[in-house]
Amino acid sequence: MTQDQSPPPMIRMDGIHKAFGSNRVLRGMDLSISRGSSMVIIGGSGTGKSVALKSVLGLIKPDAGAIYVDGKPAGSGDRDAFLARFGMLFQGGALFDSLPVWKNVAFRLQRGALKRPADEARAIAIEKLRRVGLKSDVADRFPAELSGGMQKRVGLARAIAAEPEIIFFDEPTTGLDPIMSGVINDLIREIVVEMGATAMTITHDMSSVRAIADTVAMLHDGVIKWVGPVADLDQSGDPYLDQFIHGRAEGPIEAVR
Protein backbone atom coordinates (compact mmCIF):
# COMPACT_ATOMS: atom_id res chain seq x y z
CA MET A 1 0.00 0.00 0.00
CA THR A 2 1.40 3.42 -0.91
CA GLN A 3 0.79 6.59 1.00
CA ASP A 4 0.37 10.01 -0.59
CA GLN A 5 3.53 11.92 0.37
CA SER A 6 2.60 15.20 -1.35
CA PRO A 7 2.25 18.15 1.01
CA PRO A 8 -1.28 19.35 1.74
CA PRO A 9 -2.46 22.40 -0.18
CA MET A 10 -1.67 25.65 1.62
CA ILE A 11 -5.35 26.61 1.56
CA ARG A 12 -8.29 24.28 1.05
CA MET A 13 -11.93 25.34 1.11
CA ASP A 14 -14.48 22.52 1.24
CA GLY A 15 -18.16 23.21 0.59
CA ILE A 16 -18.24 26.75 1.97
CA HIS A 17 -21.70 28.22 2.36
CA LYS A 18 -22.43 31.76 3.48
CA ALA A 19 -25.68 33.72 3.38
CA PHE A 20 -26.48 37.25 4.46
CA GLY A 21 -30.19 37.16 5.23
CA SER A 22 -31.88 35.73 2.15
CA ASN A 23 -28.84 36.44 -0.06
CA ARG A 24 -26.95 33.14 -0.44
CA VAL A 25 -23.52 34.38 -1.48
CA LEU A 26 -21.47 31.18 -1.29
CA ARG A 27 -23.25 27.92 -2.09
CA GLY A 28 -20.72 25.19 -1.60
CA MET A 29 -17.47 26.72 -2.77
CA ASP A 30 -14.54 24.29 -3.13
CA LEU A 31 -11.05 25.56 -3.82
CA SER A 32 -7.52 24.37 -3.29
CA ILE A 33 -4.38 26.52 -3.49
CA SER A 34 -1.04 24.77 -3.53
CA ARG A 35 1.94 26.01 -1.54
CA GLY A 36 3.92 28.80 -3.21
CA SER A 37 1.44 29.31 -6.03
CA SER A 38 -0.48 32.42 -7.01
CA MET A 39 -4.22 31.87 -7.31
CA VAL A 40 -6.45 34.60 -8.72
CA ILE A 41 -10.20 34.39 -8.18
CA ILE A 42 -12.27 36.25 -10.73
CA GLY A 43 -15.99 36.85 -10.87
CA GLY A 44 -18.56 39.59 -11.14
CA SER A 45 -19.33 42.11 -8.43
CA GLY A 46 -21.26 40.63 -5.51
CA THR A 47 -20.38 37.02 -6.34
CA GLY A 48 -18.71 36.48 -2.96
CA LYS A 49 -15.01 36.79 -3.79
CA SER A 50 -14.28 39.01 -0.79
CA VAL A 51 -16.48 36.82 1.42
CA ALA A 52 -14.40 33.79 0.44
CA LEU A 53 -11.16 35.58 1.21
CA LYS A 54 -12.38 36.96 4.53
CA SER A 55 -13.71 33.53 5.50
CA VAL A 56 -10.18 32.10 5.36
CA LEU A 57 -8.97 34.81 7.75
CA GLY A 58 -11.90 34.31 10.12
CA LEU A 59 -13.20 37.85 9.51
CA ILE A 60 -16.43 36.21 8.31
CA LYS A 61 -17.72 32.93 9.75
CA PRO A 62 -19.04 30.54 7.08
CA ASP A 63 -22.45 28.97 7.72
CA ALA A 64 -21.18 25.56 6.61
CA GLY A 65 -18.08 23.92 5.18
CA ALA A 66 -14.50 23.64 6.29
CA ILE A 67 -11.34 25.65 5.61
CA TYR A 68 -7.87 24.21 6.07
CA VAL A 69 -4.62 26.13 6.13
CA ASP A 70 -1.51 24.01 5.72
CA GLY A 71 -3.58 20.93 6.45
CA LYS A 72 -5.00 22.22 9.74
CA PRO A 73 -8.49 23.61 10.28
CA ALA A 74 -8.41 27.41 10.01
CA GLY A 75 -9.01 29.07 13.35
CA SER A 76 -7.80 26.10 15.39
CA GLY A 77 -4.89 26.76 17.73
CA ASP A 78 -3.48 30.15 18.62
CA ARG A 79 -5.26 32.91 16.71
CA ASP A 80 -2.30 35.33 16.75
CA ALA A 81 0.06 32.66 15.44
CA PHE A 82 -2.48 31.79 12.73
CA LEU A 83 -2.89 35.43 11.63
CA ALA A 84 0.87 36.01 11.75
CA ARG A 85 1.15 33.67 8.74
CA PHE A 86 -0.93 36.08 6.63
CA GLY A 87 -0.45 39.46 5.04
CA MET A 88 -3.28 41.28 3.33
CA LEU A 89 -3.58 44.17 0.92
CA PHE A 90 -7.07 45.64 1.27
CA GLN A 91 -9.04 47.10 -1.63
CA GLY A 92 -8.88 50.69 -0.35
CA GLY A 93 -5.54 50.25 1.39
CA ALA A 94 -7.20 50.32 4.86
CA LEU A 95 -4.28 52.36 6.18
CA PHE A 96 -4.69 53.75 9.69
CA ASP A 97 -5.33 57.49 9.25
CA SER A 98 -3.99 58.41 12.67
CA LEU A 99 -0.56 56.83 12.16
CA PRO A 100 2.30 57.96 9.92
CA VAL A 101 3.20 55.73 7.01
CA TRP A 102 6.11 53.95 8.70
CA LYS A 103 3.98 53.03 11.72
CA ASN A 104 1.34 51.64 9.37
CA VAL A 105 3.94 49.48 7.65
CA ALA A 106 5.56 48.39 10.92
CA PHE A 107 2.25 47.94 12.76
CA ARG A 108 2.69 44.21 13.28
CA LEU A 109 6.33 44.68 14.24
CA GLN A 110 5.48 46.98 17.13
CA ARG A 111 3.24 44.67 19.11
CA GLY A 112 2.63 41.04 19.94
CA ALA A 113 4.94 38.12 19.29
CA LEU A 114 6.76 39.88 16.41
CA LYS A 115 7.53 43.03 18.42
CA ARG A 116 10.87 44.72 17.64
CA PRO A 117 12.56 47.82 19.06
CA ALA A 118 11.18 51.00 17.47
CA ASP A 119 14.41 51.76 15.56
CA GLU A 120 14.52 48.30 14.05
CA ALA A 121 10.81 48.37 13.18
CA ARG A 122 11.28 51.75 11.45
CA ALA A 123 14.29 50.48 9.52
CA ILE A 124 12.32 47.44 8.31
CA ALA A 125 9.39 49.70 7.37
CA ILE A 126 11.66 51.95 5.31
CA GLU A 127 13.23 48.92 3.64
CA LYS A 128 9.78 47.57 2.73
CA LEU A 129 8.72 51.00 1.44
CA ARG A 130 11.82 51.02 -0.73
CA ARG A 131 10.90 47.52 -1.94
CA VAL A 132 7.57 48.83 -3.23
CA GLY A 133 9.22 51.82 -4.88
CA LEU A 134 8.64 54.53 -2.27
CA LYS A 135 11.34 56.82 -0.93
CA SER A 136 12.16 57.10 2.75
CA ASP A 137 10.73 60.63 2.95
CA VAL A 138 7.25 59.07 2.65
CA ALA A 139 7.77 57.31 6.00
CA ASP A 140 6.79 60.27 8.16
CA ARG A 141 3.85 61.42 6.06
CA PHE A 142 0.25 60.48 6.89
CA PRO A 143 -1.87 58.28 4.57
CA ALA A 144 -4.20 61.17 3.68
CA GLU A 145 -1.21 63.02 2.16
CA LEU A 146 -0.57 60.22 -0.36
CA SER A 147 -2.07 59.50 -3.78
CA GLY A 148 -4.19 56.37 -4.33
CA GLY A 149 -1.28 54.56 -5.98
CA MET A 150 1.09 55.43 -3.14
CA GLN A 151 -1.48 54.26 -0.60
CA LYS A 152 -1.70 50.91 -2.40
CA ARG A 153 2.07 50.60 -2.28
CA VAL A 154 2.09 51.40 1.44
CA GLY A 155 -0.64 48.77 1.91
CA LEU A 156 1.53 46.32 -0.01
CA ALA A 157 4.56 47.21 2.13
CA ARG A 158 2.45 46.59 5.25
CA ALA A 159 1.25 43.25 3.89
CA ILE A 160 4.83 42.01 3.41
CA ALA A 161 6.44 43.71 6.43
CA ALA A 162 6.46 40.58 8.58
CA GLU A 163 7.34 38.33 5.62
CA PRO A 164 4.17 36.22 5.76
CA GLU A 165 3.81 32.80 4.15
CA ILE A 166 0.43 33.66 2.64
CA ILE A 167 -0.56 37.01 1.11
CA PHE A 168 -4.08 38.04 0.13
CA PHE A 169 -4.73 40.81 -2.36
CA ASP A 170 -8.25 42.23 -2.47
CA GLU A 171 -8.82 44.09 -5.76
CA PRO A 172 -5.24 45.40 -5.82
CA THR A 173 -5.69 47.67 -8.86
CA THR A 174 -9.18 49.06 -8.25
CA GLY A 175 -9.24 52.84 -8.63
CA LEU A 176 -5.78 53.07 -10.22
CA ASP A 177 -4.87 54.29 -13.69
CA PRO A 178 -3.60 51.63 -16.15
CA ILE A 179 0.07 52.55 -15.68
CA MET A 180 -0.13 52.43 -11.90
CA SER A 181 -2.13 49.19 -12.16
CA GLY A 182 0.72 47.71 -14.20
CA VAL A 183 3.26 48.85 -11.62
CA ILE A 184 1.27 47.29 -8.75
CA ASN A 185 0.73 44.04 -10.72
CA ASP A 186 4.45 43.76 -11.44
CA LEU A 187 5.31 44.47 -7.80
CA ILE A 188 2.89 41.82 -6.58
CA ARG A 189 4.31 39.23 -8.97
CA GLU A 190 7.91 40.05 -8.07
CA ILE A 191 7.29 40.04 -4.35
CA VAL A 192 5.32 36.80 -4.35
CA VAL A 193 8.02 35.02 -6.38
CA GLU A 194 10.86 36.52 -4.33
CA MET A 195 9.27 35.60 -0.97
CA GLY A 196 8.05 32.20 -2.14
CA ALA A 197 4.70 33.08 -0.62
CA THR A 198 1.33 31.57 -1.43
CA ALA A 199 -0.89 34.29 -2.90
CA MET A 200 -4.63 34.57 -3.27
CA THR A 201 -5.91 37.55 -5.23
CA ILE A 202 -9.42 38.60 -6.08
CA THR A 203 -9.98 40.96 -8.96
CA HIS A 204 -12.08 41.90 -11.97
CA ASP A 205 -9.07 43.29 -13.76
CA MET A 206 -7.99 40.87 -16.52
CA SER A 207 -4.59 42.54 -16.90
CA SER A 208 -3.99 41.77 -13.20
CA VAL A 209 -5.07 38.18 -13.76
CA ARG A 210 -2.58 37.65 -16.56
CA ALA A 211 0.23 39.42 -14.69
CA ILE A 212 -0.24 37.82 -11.26
CA ALA A 213 -1.80 34.37 -11.67
CA ASP A 214 -0.36 30.91 -11.89
CA THR A 215 -3.87 29.52 -11.53
CA VAL A 216 -7.24 31.16 -12.09
CA ALA A 217 -10.58 30.26 -10.53
CA MET A 218 -13.90 31.70 -11.60
CA LEU A 219 -16.54 32.19 -8.92
CA HIS A 220 -20.14 32.48 -10.06
CA ASP A 221 -23.45 31.76 -8.30
CA GLY A 222 -21.54 30.92 -5.12
CA VAL A 223 -19.49 28.07 -6.60
CA ILE A 224 -16.24 27.75 -8.54
CA LYS A 225 -17.31 27.37 -12.18
CA TRP A 226 -13.85 26.88 -13.63
CA VAL A 227 -10.33 26.49 -12.32
CA GLY A 228 -7.14 26.02 -14.31
CA PRO A 229 -3.74 27.41 -15.26
CA VAL A 230 -3.65 30.98 -16.50
CA ALA A 231 -2.28 29.70 -19.83
CA ASP A 232 -5.60 27.87 -20.41
CA LEU A 233 -7.72 30.94 -19.80
CA ASP A 234 -8.39 31.66 -23.46
CA GLN A 235 -9.04 28.05 -24.49
CA SER A 236 -11.19 26.94 -21.58
CA GLY A 237 -14.37 26.36 -23.59
CA ASP A 238 -16.30 27.42 -20.50
CA PRO A 239 -19.10 29.80 -21.55
CA TYR A 240 -19.10 31.63 -18.17
CA LEU A 241 -15.36 32.21 -18.24
CA ASP A 242 -15.38 33.22 -21.91
CA GLN A 243 -18.11 35.77 -21.33
CA PHE A 244 -16.32 37.19 -18.30
CA ILE A 245 -12.82 37.48 -19.75
CA HIS A 246 -14.12 39.05 -22.96
CA GLY A 247 -16.51 41.34 -21.14
CA ARG A 248 -19.54 40.38 -23.25
CA ALA A 249 -23.00 41.53 -22.20
CA GLU A 250 -24.59 38.41 -23.77
CA GLY A 251 -24.02 34.98 -22.33
CA PRO A 252 -24.93 32.76 -19.41
CA ILE A 253 -23.99 35.43 -16.84
CA GLU A 254 -26.84 37.89 -16.43
CA ALA A 255 -25.69 41.48 -16.81
CA VAL A 256 -28.16 42.65 -14.15
CA ARG A 257 -27.64 40.85 -10.86
Next chain:
Amino acid sequence: MSPLSLLARLGRLALGALAAVGRVALFAISTFTHMLRPPYYPREFALSLLQIGWLSLPVVGLTAVFTGGALALQIYAGGARFNAEAVVPQIVAIGMVRELGPVLVGLMIAARVTSSIAAEIATMKVTEQIDALVTLSTNPMQYLVAPRVLAALITVPLLVGIGDVIGIAGGYAVAVHNLDFNAAAYLKNTVDFLEPLDVISSLVKGAFFGVIAATMGCYYGMQSGRGAQGVGSATKSSVEAAAVLILAANFILTGVFFSL
Protein backbone atom coordinates in the same frame (compact mmCIF):
# COMPACT_ATOMS: atom_id res chain seq x y z
CA MET B 1 -55.48 46.44 12.37
CA SER B 2 -56.87 43.57 14.46
CA PRO B 3 -56.10 43.43 18.21
CA LEU B 4 -54.08 40.26 17.64
CA SER B 5 -51.83 41.78 14.97
CA LEU B 6 -51.41 44.91 17.12
CA LEU B 7 -50.34 42.68 20.00
CA ALA B 8 -47.93 40.79 17.71
CA ARG B 9 -46.44 44.06 16.53
CA LEU B 10 -45.99 45.31 20.09
CA GLY B 11 -44.42 41.97 20.99
CA ARG B 12 -41.94 42.24 18.12
CA LEU B 13 -41.06 45.79 19.18
CA ALA B 14 -40.54 44.69 22.79
CA LEU B 15 -38.40 41.73 21.73
CA GLY B 16 -36.38 43.96 19.42
CA ALA B 17 -35.81 46.47 22.22
CA LEU B 18 -34.79 43.72 24.66
CA ALA B 19 -32.40 42.24 22.10
CA ALA B 20 -30.81 45.67 21.59
CA VAL B 21 -30.40 46.11 25.36
CA GLY B 22 -28.83 42.66 25.50
CA ARG B 23 -26.37 43.47 22.70
CA VAL B 24 -25.30 46.72 24.37
CA ALA B 25 -24.94 44.95 27.75
CA LEU B 26 -22.79 42.21 26.21
CA PHE B 27 -20.66 44.84 24.47
CA ALA B 28 -20.19 46.71 27.78
CA ILE B 29 -19.21 43.49 29.59
CA SER B 30 -16.79 42.61 26.80
CA THR B 31 -15.29 46.13 27.02
CA PHE B 32 -14.59 45.77 30.74
CA THR B 33 -13.08 42.29 30.37
CA HIS B 34 -10.81 43.60 27.59
CA MET B 35 -9.74 46.50 29.84
CA LEU B 36 -8.44 44.05 32.41
CA ARG B 37 -6.36 41.75 30.24
CA PRO B 38 -3.22 42.49 28.24
CA PRO B 39 -2.04 43.65 25.82
CA TYR B 40 -2.51 47.26 26.89
CA TYR B 41 -2.10 50.18 24.53
CA PRO B 42 -0.67 53.15 26.49
CA ARG B 43 -0.38 55.38 23.40
CA GLU B 44 -4.04 54.92 22.53
CA PHE B 45 -4.98 55.49 26.18
CA ALA B 46 -2.91 58.68 26.41
CA LEU B 47 -4.45 60.00 23.17
CA SER B 48 -7.92 59.23 24.52
CA LEU B 49 -7.15 61.08 27.78
CA LEU B 50 -6.15 64.08 25.68
CA GLN B 51 -9.14 63.91 23.35
CA ILE B 52 -11.82 63.18 25.93
CA GLY B 53 -10.42 65.08 28.91
CA TRP B 54 -8.11 67.95 28.04
CA LEU B 55 -9.70 69.00 24.76
CA SER B 56 -13.20 68.96 26.29
CA LEU B 57 -12.23 71.51 28.93
CA PRO B 58 -13.14 74.65 26.91
CA VAL B 59 -16.66 73.50 26.05
CA VAL B 60 -17.25 72.19 29.59
CA GLY B 61 -15.96 75.42 31.12
CA LEU B 62 -18.11 77.66 28.90
CA THR B 63 -21.22 75.52 29.47
CA ALA B 64 -20.69 75.59 33.24
CA VAL B 65 -19.95 79.30 33.56
CA PHE B 66 -23.01 80.39 31.58
CA THR B 67 -25.25 77.88 33.37
CA GLY B 68 -24.00 78.98 36.81
CA GLY B 69 -24.58 82.64 35.91
CA ALA B 70 -28.07 82.01 34.52
CA LEU B 71 -28.94 79.90 37.57
CA ALA B 72 -27.98 82.75 39.89
CA LEU B 73 -30.21 85.17 37.96
CA GLN B 74 -33.14 82.71 37.93
CA ILE B 75 -32.92 81.92 41.65
CA TYR B 76 -32.65 85.58 42.52
CA ALA B 77 -35.67 86.49 40.39
CA GLY B 78 -37.70 83.47 41.53
CA GLY B 79 -36.68 83.83 45.17
CA ALA B 80 -37.77 87.48 45.14
CA ARG B 81 -41.39 86.28 44.85
CA PHE B 82 -41.27 85.02 48.42
CA ASN B 83 -38.43 87.12 49.85
CA ALA B 84 -35.84 84.36 49.48
CA GLU B 85 -33.24 86.13 47.31
CA ALA B 86 -30.54 85.32 49.86
CA VAL B 87 -30.55 81.61 49.02
CA VAL B 88 -28.76 82.19 45.70
CA PRO B 89 -25.32 80.82 46.86
CA GLN B 90 -26.80 77.70 48.40
CA ILE B 91 -29.11 76.85 45.48
CA VAL B 92 -26.45 77.57 42.86
CA ALA B 93 -24.05 75.29 44.72
CA ILE B 94 -26.48 72.44 45.22
CA GLY B 95 -27.97 72.82 41.74
CA MET B 96 -24.61 72.81 40.01
CA VAL B 97 -22.97 70.06 42.05
CA ARG B 98 -25.86 67.65 42.40
CA GLU B 99 -27.58 68.05 39.03
CA LEU B 100 -26.57 70.59 36.44
CA GLY B 101 -22.82 70.03 36.59
CA PRO B 102 -22.86 66.28 35.94
CA VAL B 103 -25.83 66.32 33.56
CA LEU B 104 -24.61 69.20 31.40
CA VAL B 105 -21.06 67.90 31.29
CA GLY B 106 -22.44 64.45 30.46
CA LEU B 107 -24.54 65.85 27.62
CA MET B 108 -21.69 67.96 26.28
CA ILE B 109 -19.46 64.87 26.35
CA ALA B 110 -22.20 62.96 24.51
CA ALA B 111 -22.28 65.70 21.88
CA ARG B 112 -18.54 66.11 21.54
CA VAL B 113 -16.94 62.79 22.44
CA THR B 114 -19.60 60.17 21.65
CA SER B 115 -20.14 61.60 18.18
CA SER B 116 -16.41 61.82 17.52
CA ILE B 117 -15.73 58.25 18.68
CA ALA B 118 -18.68 56.85 16.72
CA ALA B 119 -17.74 58.67 13.52
CA GLU B 120 -14.08 57.68 13.80
CA ILE B 121 -14.71 53.99 14.49
CA ALA B 122 -17.54 53.80 11.94
CA THR B 123 -15.24 55.29 9.29
CA MET B 124 -12.59 52.74 10.25
CA LYS B 125 -15.22 50.02 9.88
CA VAL B 126 -16.41 51.08 6.42
CA THR B 127 -12.85 51.58 5.14
CA GLU B 128 -11.89 48.08 6.39
CA GLN B 129 -9.41 49.46 8.94
CA ILE B 130 -11.08 47.32 11.64
CA ASP B 131 -10.58 44.21 9.46
CA ALA B 132 -7.00 45.31 8.87
CA LEU B 133 -6.44 45.51 12.65
CA VAL B 134 -7.68 41.94 13.03
CA THR B 135 -5.44 40.65 10.24
CA LEU B 136 -2.53 42.38 12.00
CA SER B 137 -3.26 40.30 15.13
CA THR B 138 -4.73 43.27 17.01
CA ASN B 139 -8.05 42.96 18.81
CA PRO B 140 -10.17 46.07 18.04
CA MET B 141 -11.90 45.78 21.42
CA GLN B 142 -8.53 46.12 23.16
CA TYR B 143 -6.97 48.62 20.76
CA LEU B 144 -9.91 50.93 20.05
CA VAL B 145 -12.65 50.41 22.64
CA ALA B 146 -10.99 49.69 26.00
CA PRO B 147 -8.63 52.73 25.98
CA ARG B 148 -11.46 55.12 25.11
CA VAL B 149 -13.88 53.83 27.74
CA LEU B 150 -11.16 53.75 30.42
CA ALA B 151 -10.10 57.30 29.54
CA ALA B 152 -13.72 58.48 29.79
CA LEU B 153 -14.15 56.69 33.13
CA ILE B 154 -11.19 58.65 34.49
CA THR B 155 -11.55 62.05 32.83
CA VAL B 156 -15.29 62.74 32.87
CA PRO B 157 -15.53 62.82 36.71
CA LEU B 158 -12.62 65.29 36.67
CA LEU B 159 -14.43 67.36 34.04
CA VAL B 160 -17.57 67.27 36.17
CA GLY B 161 -15.59 68.45 39.21
CA ILE B 162 -14.08 71.28 37.18
CA GLY B 163 -17.49 72.10 35.70
CA ASP B 164 -19.00 72.27 39.19
CA VAL B 165 -16.34 74.73 40.34
CA ILE B 166 -16.63 76.89 37.21
CA GLY B 167 -20.45 76.84 37.42
CA ILE B 168 -20.33 78.01 41.03
CA ALA B 169 -17.81 80.66 39.98
CA GLY B 170 -20.22 81.82 37.26
CA GLY B 171 -23.00 82.14 39.83
CA TYR B 172 -20.63 83.95 42.16
CA ALA B 173 -19.57 86.42 39.46
CA VAL B 174 -23.15 87.27 38.56
CA ALA B 175 -24.29 87.44 42.19
CA VAL B 176 -21.42 89.67 43.30
CA HIS B 177 -21.24 91.95 40.26
CA ASN B 178 -24.88 92.17 39.20
CA LEU B 179 -26.93 91.32 42.26
CA ASP B 180 -24.83 93.09 44.94
CA PHE B 181 -24.04 90.02 47.04
CA ASN B 182 -21.15 90.23 49.46
CA ALA B 183 -18.27 88.20 47.97
CA ALA B 184 -16.99 86.68 51.23
CA ALA B 185 -20.49 85.84 52.46
CA TYR B 186 -21.33 84.21 49.12
CA LEU B 187 -18.30 81.94 49.30
CA LYS B 188 -18.91 81.08 52.97
CA ASN B 189 -22.54 80.17 52.29
CA THR B 190 -21.50 78.01 49.35
CA VAL B 191 -18.86 76.09 51.30
CA ASP B 192 -20.98 75.72 54.44
CA PHE B 193 -23.98 74.42 52.54
CA LEU B 194 -22.32 71.76 50.40
CA GLU B 195 -21.94 68.31 51.96
CA PRO B 196 -19.42 65.61 51.01
CA LEU B 197 -22.23 63.44 49.62
CA ASP B 198 -23.11 66.21 47.14
CA VAL B 199 -19.59 66.19 45.74
CA ILE B 200 -19.29 62.38 45.79
CA SER B 201 -22.59 61.98 43.96
CA SER B 202 -21.44 64.48 41.34
CA LEU B 203 -18.20 62.64 40.66
CA VAL B 204 -19.84 59.19 40.65
CA LYS B 205 -22.41 60.46 38.16
CA GLY B 206 -19.54 61.77 36.05
CA ALA B 207 -17.91 58.32 36.00
CA PHE B 208 -21.16 56.63 34.93
CA PHE B 209 -21.86 59.28 32.28
CA GLY B 210 -18.33 59.01 30.92
CA VAL B 211 -18.62 55.24 30.56
CA ILE B 212 -22.03 55.58 28.91
CA ALA B 213 -20.81 58.25 26.45
CA ALA B 214 -17.69 56.37 25.36
CA THR B 215 -19.37 52.96 25.26
CA MET B 216 -22.22 54.22 23.07
CA GLY B 217 -19.75 55.87 20.68
CA CYS B 218 -17.72 52.66 20.39
CA TYR B 219 -20.78 50.39 20.15
CA TYR B 220 -22.50 52.29 17.36
CA GLY B 221 -19.20 52.83 15.56
CA MET B 222 -18.47 49.10 15.56
CA GLN B 223 -22.04 48.33 14.42
CA SER B 224 -21.96 50.87 11.59
CA GLY B 225 -23.51 50.06 8.22
CA ARG B 226 -21.83 50.72 4.91
CA GLY B 227 -20.88 54.02 3.34
CA ALA B 228 -21.37 57.63 4.38
CA GLN B 229 -24.97 56.96 5.34
CA GLY B 230 -23.85 54.19 7.70
CA VAL B 231 -21.35 56.50 9.38
CA GLY B 232 -23.94 59.29 9.70
CA SER B 233 -26.53 56.95 11.09
CA ALA B 234 -24.08 55.44 13.60
CA THR B 235 -23.06 58.90 14.78
CA LYS B 236 -26.64 60.12 15.19
CA SER B 237 -27.78 56.96 16.99
CA SER B 238 -24.79 57.02 19.33
CA VAL B 239 -25.49 60.59 20.49
CA GLU B 240 -29.21 59.92 20.91
CA ALA B 241 -28.57 56.75 22.91
CA ALA B 242 -25.86 58.35 25.04
CA ALA B 243 -27.99 61.42 25.85
CA VAL B 244 -31.07 59.38 26.80
CA LEU B 245 -29.05 56.88 28.85
CA ILE B 246 -27.21 59.70 30.66
CA LEU B 247 -30.52 61.33 31.63
CA ALA B 248 -32.00 57.99 32.71
CA ALA B 249 -28.87 57.11 34.69
CA ASN B 250 -28.98 60.54 36.30
CA PHE B 251 -32.53 59.91 37.50
CA ILE B 252 -31.59 56.51 38.93
CA LEU B 253 -28.38 57.73 40.59
CA THR B 254 -30.16 60.74 42.09
CA GLY B 255 -32.66 58.32 43.57
CA VAL B 256 -29.89 56.08 44.90
CA PHE B 257 -27.97 58.95 46.50
CA PHE B 258 -30.70 61.20 47.83
CA SER B 259 -34.02 59.36 48.10
CA LEU B 260 -33.20 55.94 49.50
